[in-house]
Amino acid sequence: MTSFTVPESGLTSMTAADLAEAIHSRQVTSREVTSAHLDRIADTDGEINAFLHVGAEQALAAADAVDESLDRGEAPASALAGVPLALKDLLTTTDAPTTAASKMLEGWMSPYDSTVTTKIRQAGIPILGKTNLDEFAMGSSTENSAFGPVRNPYDLDRTPGGSGGGSSAALAAGQAPLAIGTDTGGSIRQPAALTNTVGVKPTYGTVSRYGLIAAASSLDQVGPTARTVLDTALLHEVIAGHDSFDATSVDRPVANVVAAARKGATGDLSGLKVGVVKQFDRAGWQPGVMDNYHESLAQLTSQGAEIIEVDCPHFDDALAAYYLIMPCEVSSNLARFDGMRYGLRAGDDGTHSADKVMSISRAEGFGDEVKRRIIVGTYALSVGYYDAYYLQAQRVRTLIAQDFAAAYEKVDVLVTPTTPTTAFKLGEKVSDPLEMYNFDLCTLPLNLAGLCGMSVPSGFATDSNLPVGLQIMAPAFADDRLYYVGAAFEAGRSKA
Ligand code: GLN
Secondary structure: OOOOOOOOOOHHHOOHHHHHHHHHOOOOOHHHHHHHHHHHHHHHHHHHOOEEEEOHHHHHHHHHHHHHHHHOOOOOOOOOOOOOEEEEOOEOOOOOOOOOOOHHHOOOOOOOOOHHHHHHHHOOOOEEEEEOOOHHHOOOOOOOOOOOOOOEOOEOOEOOOOOOHHHHHHHHOOOOOEEEEEOOOOOOHHHHHHOOOEEEEOOOOOEOOOOEOOOOOOOOOEEEEEOOHHHHHHHHHHHEOOOOOOOOOOOOOOOOHHHHHHHHOOOOOOOOEEEEEHHHOOOOOOHHHHHHHHHHHHHHHHOOOEEEEEOOHHHHHHHHHHHHHHHHHHHHHHHHOOOOOOOOOOOOOOOOOHHHHHHHHHHHHOOHHHHHHHHHHHHHHOOOOOHHHHHHHHHHHHHHHHHHHHHHHHOOEEEEEOOOOOOOEOOOOOOOHHHHHHOOOOOHHHHHHOOEEEEEEEEEOOOOOOEEEEEEEEOOOOHHHHHHHHHHHHHHHHHO
């Protein structure tokens, strides 16, 4: 049987750091590395559906440019020059369609590159293609994609999570050693947990949102994903930094995440205070996930960390607050998809008014979950309900931020399981949106507070034999702490 997880050997089995070293020391060319990944995509993506678009020609041209520059004796453009990457199809690219996995934008070509796309190109990183997601990043399983769900390489009957299931599945299948995700309520960390990969949601404002198709602007953040903590750190340093094109971009130096990952690789956590969030240590969750979580805590202790239980009472209200604020922002952001300016236009046969054409276009272009959120958000923002819903949810947001602040007075990082269960079956939750939303419990508080977090692989649940992730959270702008603790945890696991 064809295996869908990372091959045992060969270029597609290697880490990005090792590939970069091999390319820069001329043991292998970027073209060979890029071709190997394109071949792997061709062999496996019929089953996995991680990619909405593969740009073989452009990827190989970018690879050749790196090889030629190395031939001329020039220094590599970045630590990752020549190592290919998969880009979530929510970021604009001028040389490939940007669809947000929606019929509304099918085939749409952006007139400009997102800042993250530009930084990736400038770093000499070939872009293999654009990865599948839940439509406009709304969902937790990729089943809301207008172009079919992504399948988990560990079990093709199951979801790789969402919304960034395509990026995470691509990593888990050895289709790409690096991938870009976006995280509004967990879309980087949750799929990472379900696919045995690493995903980081950076501090809000530290990675540019320019050219990221907005879902909920006060929550959205672009972030790096890979199969190791060091690879994720290397990519983090490529994409982070101030951008005057993003009004919420923060003008301060990028955290030293690569150095932190290297420091963590020694596995020594002495002196570190780890807060265990009481609210997310629940007896009712999947026993195999909770057993794995408790083993992770024991491992952190054995590495020298001190475990301290912390109370974050308002985390329980994060789900209700998020699923009000998020749709409110969606209802406003997605108003631009009106069939007039770009994307799908339907019903424009000369018999309908402009208003009617807009309404036919939106009815045809958006899927059910997107429509549900637009309706909920519009309702919650309407006169008479604004105070009761939106304003109330914003107050809860403040309480959650205060819970974090109080916790970080006592501890350096917080940990929780990333998800309450391992990967669920495709189809299992589609008819029950609340069940789907519940799956996001652990990842939402962080976005509401604008802080940073990582999901790092913590092994496999004994009751499902599927991957589990440990979520590590840190204060705003302490992204380097995630990498230090994540790398130490990863090192501790490989020694165990
Ligand atoms: N699952 C969450 C939602 O549907 C988070 C999505 C995301 O982070 N983009 O809103």
